[in-house]
Amino acid sequence: MSAIPLTARGAERLQAELHRLKTVERPDIINAISEARAQGDLSENAEYDAARERQAFVEGRIKELEGTLSNAQIIDPSALDVDGKAVFGATVEIEDLDSGERVTYQIVGDVEADIRANLISVSSPVARALIGKSEGDVVSVRAPAGIREFEVLNVSYL
Template sequence: MSTVPITVKGAEKLKAELHRLKTIERPSVINAIAEARAQGDLSENAEYDAAKEKQGFIEGRIKEIEGKLSNAQIIDPSNLDAEGRVVFGATVKLEDLEAGSQVEYQIVGDDEADIKSNLISISSPIARALIGKYEGDIAAVQAPGGVREYEVLEVRYI
């Protein structure tokens, strides 16, 4: 498997979720299974079935996070020196040339993307159009409604 880029914040978030799953969720579901088992007949025990299903989900998520972290290339945007170029981890201020509106995005890994928090995935069309651009450059983005043009107003590494 190849390495997957992730920001320091994204890695910390995954590590926190992994810690919570291992220290809180896993012991909780183990107790729920033990209590359901103590009730006797497991063939018609809905609590047991639900707890086993939850345990399967938790164990699957733990494996998934461990796999992501083992393949992660953690990048600290504040340590980047890309000389004003848009790269992974950069925070970019853009102006929509058609609408005249401004927006700011940080380019992050697929797992940490959250448009509500202005975090866009490196594999999104807008991020792909921005990579390699400098302040003052125009990026043409193929959007569902047609091509949109954005001017790069500012590039920061925070």
């Protein structure tokens, strides 16, 4: 398996989730299964079936997180010599040249992308357009509504 790029903060979030799943969720599920077994006939026991289904989901997520973290390549953009350019892990403030709307994104790996938190995947069209650009540059992004242009207002490495 190839290296999975992650920011330090993204790796910490995944490790915290893994820890919670192993120390809180897994024991809770084991207790729920034990309680459901104590009720007797498992063939018609909805609580048992629900607990087993939840267990399968949690165990799958644990395995996924362990795989991701074991193949993670932590990238710290502040340690790179990038001369103010947008790179993986950089936080970039852009302005839509049509609407004047400003938004700040951090360019992160596919695994940690979350548009609600303004974390965009390095493989997204916006991030691909921003990579290598500096403050003052204008980028064009093909969107479903057509081509949109953005000006890079600020690049920082948090």
